[in-house]
Amino acid sequence: MLKTFKLGGIHPEEIKLSSDQPIDVLPVPKKVFIPVSQNLGAPSKVLVKKGDIVKAGQLIAKGEAFISSNLHSSVSGTVMKVDKVIDTSGYKREAIVIDVDGDEWDNTIDRSEQIKRDCPLSAKEIIEKLKEMGIVGLGGATFPSHVKLMVPDGKKADLLIINGVECEPYLTSDHRVMMEKGEEIMIGTTILMKGLGVKKAIIGIENNKKDAITYLTDLADKFEGTKVQTLKVKYPQGGEKQLIKALTNREVPSGKLPIEVGCVVNNVGTALAVYEAVQKNKPLFERVVTVTGKSVNKPANFLVRVGTPISELIDQAGGLPQDTGKIISGGPMMGKALVSLDTPVVKGTSGILLMTDRESKRVVVQTCIRCGKCITVCPMGLEPYLLSNLIQHEELEDAEKEGIMDCMECGSCQYTCPSGRPLLDYIRVGKNRVGQMIRNRGKK
Amino acid sequence: MIFAVISLSAIGIVSAIILFFVAQKFKVIEDPKIDSVEGVLPGANCGGCGYPGCRNFAEEIVKAGNMDGFYCPVGGNDVMSKVAGILGLEADMAEPQVAVVRCNGTRTNAPKKVEYDGAATCFFAHNLYSGESGCPYGCLGLDDCVVACNFDAIYMDEETGLPVVIEDKCVACGACVEACPRDIIELRNVGKKSKRIYVCCINEEKGGVARKNCSVACIGCGKCVKVCPFDAITLENNLAYIDFEKCKLCRKCVPVCPTDAIHEINFPLRKVKEDSSEKEVDKVVV
Numbered sequence: 103m104l105k106t107f108k109l110g111g112i113h114p115e116e117i118k119l120s121s122d123q124p125i126d127v128l129p130v131p132k133k134v135f136i137p138v139s140q141n142l143g144a145p146s147k148v149l150v151k152k153g154d155i156v157k158a159g160q161l162i163a164k165g166e167a168f169i170s171s172n173l174h175s176s177v178s179g180t181v182m183k184v185d186k187v188i189d190t191s192g193y194k195r196e197a198i199v200i201d202v203d204g205d206e207w208d209n210t211i212d213r214s215e216q217i218k219r220d221c222p223l224s225a226k227e228i229i230e231k232l233k234e235m236g237i238v239g240l241g242g243a244t245f246p247s248h249v250k251l252m253v254p255d256g257k258k259a260d261l262l263i264i265n266g267v268e269c270e271p272y273l274t275s276d277h278r279v280m281m282e283k284g285e286e287i288m289i290g291t292t293i294l295m296k297g298l299g300v301k302k303a304i305i306g307i308e309n310n311k312k313d314a315i316t317y318l319t320d321l322a323d324k325f326e327g328t329k330v331q332t333l334k335v336k337y338p339q340g341g342e343k344q345l346i347k348a349l350t351n352r353e354v355p356s357g358k359l360p361i362e363v364g365c366v367v368n369n370v371g372t373a374l375a376v377y378e379a380v381q382k383n384k385p386l387f388e389r390v391v392t393v394t395g396k397s398v399n400k401p402a403n404f405l406v407r408v409g410t411p412i413s414e415l416i417d418q419a420g421g422l423p424q425d426t427g428k429i430i431s432g433g434p435m436m437g438k439a440l441v442s443l444d445t446p447v448v449k450g451t452s453g454i455l456l457m458t459d460r461e462s463k464r465v466v467v468q469t470c471i472r473c474g475k476c477i478t479v480c481p482m483g484l485e486p487y488l489l490s491n492l493i494q495h496e497e498l499e500d501a502e503k504e505g506i507m508d509c510m511e512c513g514s515c516q517y518t519c520p521s522g523r524p525l526l527d528y529i530r531v532g533k534n535r536v537g538q539m540i541r542n543r544g545k546k
Numbered sequence: 547m548i549f550a551v552i553s554l555s556a557i558g559i560v561s562a563i564i565l566f567f568v569a570q571k572f573k574v575i576e577d578p579k580i581d582s583v584e585g586v587l588p589g590a591n592c593g594g595c596g597y598p599g600c601r602n603f604a605e606e607i608v609k610a611g612n613m614d615g616f617y618c619p620v621g622g623n624d625v626m627s628k629v630a631g632i633l634g635l636e637a638d639m640a641e642p643q644v645a646v647v648r649c650n651g652t653r654t655n656a657p658k659k660v661e662y663d664g665a666a667t668c669f670f671a672h673n674l675y676s677g678e679s680g681c682p683y684g685c686l687g688l689d690d691c692v693v694a695c696n697f698d699a700i701y702m703d704e705e706t707g708l709p710v711v712i713e714d715k716c717v718a719c720g721a722c723v724e725a726c727p728r729d730i731i732e733l734r735n736v737g738k739k740s741k742r743i744y745v746c747c748i749n750e751e752k753g754g755v756a757r758k759n760c761s762v763a764c765i766g767c768g769k770c771v772k773v774c775p776f777d778a779i780t781l782e783n784n785l786a787y788i789d790f791e792k793c794k795l796c797r798k799c800v801p802v803c804p805t806d807a808i809h810e811i812n813f814p815l816r817k818v819k820e821d822s823s824e825k826e827v828d829k830v831v832v
Contacts, residue, residue: 188676531670
């Protein structure tokens with residue numbers, strides 16, 4: 103029997119339309135919009151001003167806080183302005199707008215195809231390098247990678263987990279990266295192991311990506327300490343805590359990070375970015391994005407520069423279908439519907455999903471019938487119906503006690519709710535407010 | 547039978563005596579003014595005064611012994627003078643106020659660009675998305691203010707998708723102001739003969755950006771500021787604001803606004819000059 107996590111979980115239809123599409127390099131757009139806040143922590147501080155000439159790979163914003171990351175230009179050209187640009191929720195956030203001129207890369211970047219296996223750097227230097235190159239977790243949460251590798255005092259890591267699960271339906275970017283950049287990922291993994299000071303790494307892949315499993319298993323034999331583990335297909339196995347539970351049967355305590363149980367989890371995309379940063383000196387300014395959907399002409403996987411407007415990607419995938427009802431950044435379960443096609447691709451964008459009119463309509467909301475399905479499927483063992491009620495009545499303290507902050511917004515509850523209740527909407531807002539409350543408490 | 551009657555009566559008498567003494571001992575001396583103040587209050591328990599209910603307001607005002615900071619917006623000056631009479635004080639005559647919706651993003655002025663079908667309250671919609679028209683400041687039209695109103699003084703206009711305040715019913719308790727996650731609703735002085743002039747927009751974006759989403763947005767051009775003879779208009783963050791304390795209702799700012807963002811209410815129709823456009827006439831709301 104294949105390994106998986108025990109508590110909750112669902113199995114939505116997989117619909118991986120683009121898993122056989124090789125990664126295409128998307129042409130450099132005419133203009134890019136690089137949002138300043140592209141990591142989980144504090145926004146980076148802008149270093150450029152209007153009129154500055156930048157090259158691809160040049161540092162344009164610096165992460166100054168502890169949890170923050172550097173930001174590099176993804177194109178060469180002139181900085182037009184630092185202005186407010188629409189983000190996924192429709193609100194405007196600060197971004198650097200660059201007018202593209204040619205495609206000149208910073209000359210420190212090694213652009214050769216040759217694979218470099220040996221890494222002479224020490225653990226400390228690796229961490230410093232990742233910080234410099236602005237590497238963040240590419241799974242979606244964009245947690246700065248160098249912070250992940252800095253094990254706090256008193257804790258000890260003994261296992262690195264590489265997340266190749268890609269449990270979201272439709273998305274195939276990680277799958278393609280594993281197929282095409284397998285060796286780079288394995289080298290990236292060994293670099294991460296060195297940075298972290300661990301001897302063992304497990305790459306977890308779900309059973310629906312058999313070709314990637316075979317390919318990486320063969321490769322893993324050549325790298326000491328690495329192992330590929332096949333997992334049962336179940337959503338949300340890509341969640342850190344679920345993956346740790348599935349692979350090691352360790353349970354991360356509520357409100358704590360995986361390091362508490364000696365694990366550090368990184369995405370396969372991150373492993374690739376780590377390889378490129380350390381071995382090729384290339385900052386994180388492009389990533390693989392899946393463009394998919396049932397009505398999309400050519401579902402595809404693109405290598406995209408950060409800051410490219412989403413409309414460019416859709417054009418390359420055969421244009422916007424007539425019956426598009428919703429455009430989602432990310433997967434169908436956790437992604438956010440976009441309000442504008444001008445929204446730029448950021449470091450955390452793993453896919454663009456176009457849903458048809460029919461698919462995108464939510465069902466009519468009815469009253470809760472107390473069936474308890476949401477509780478059964480919640481992988482964190484929470485009671486989504488209760489949390490949503492508490493938040494509606496602004497009972498923030500109670501919501502905190504019920505563990506709202508443990509929710510990872512996987513959306514299983516809403517997916518399974520027979521009354522079509524927007525549980526995740528409530529909980530998302532609730533998490534925001536409870537988080538605010540907790541932060542204010544710290545200030546007093 | 548007789549035994550039962552006698553024993554029960556005895557228990558009754560003994561208990562009554564105990565209760566009498568206990569009541570004497572633990573008597574709560576309460577100012578009788580509290581009851582009389584509560585008597586004249588409207589009893590709406592709306593919380594508009596800032597206290598949880600009318601009884602609490604009465605207790606606090608009697609305890610304080612002065613009228614500073616106490617005002618019942620529902621009862622208005624009438625009730626406050628009665629309260630002052632009971633307490634033997636002078637009542638401050640506060641200017642009566644009314645709720646004003648400062649958004650004119652109707653379905654035609656700010657057409658829908660996207661459709662929101664998530665949790666159907668303004669509060670959640672505001673926290674998740676910028677709104678259907680794309681204006682991150684505009685009315686979301688999901689009824690939070692209507693639900694908050696205890697006096698049925700707000701309703702949703704089906705045609706425009708915006709809330710409408712019924713002036714006669716509005717008591718300026720401020721419940722809607724608090725309920726609106728975008729602070730669109732403001733309490734303003736009712737003004738002489740209910741005449742009011744206000745900027746019907748709170749968008750702080752740059753003019754061009756604001757106009758993209760809504761044809762009647764304030765673009766922060768400053769024309770109204772220049773024309774105002776009383777310095778009542780201030781321009782901050784690309785948004786004009788008319789101070790109702792300073793405004794003398796001269797109406798000079800209304801025609802100069804290039805986007806018709808300044809609204810005048812309850813004014814008589816302007817004399818139609820030959821060169822004035824029809825638009826101006828339409829704008830006057832009676």
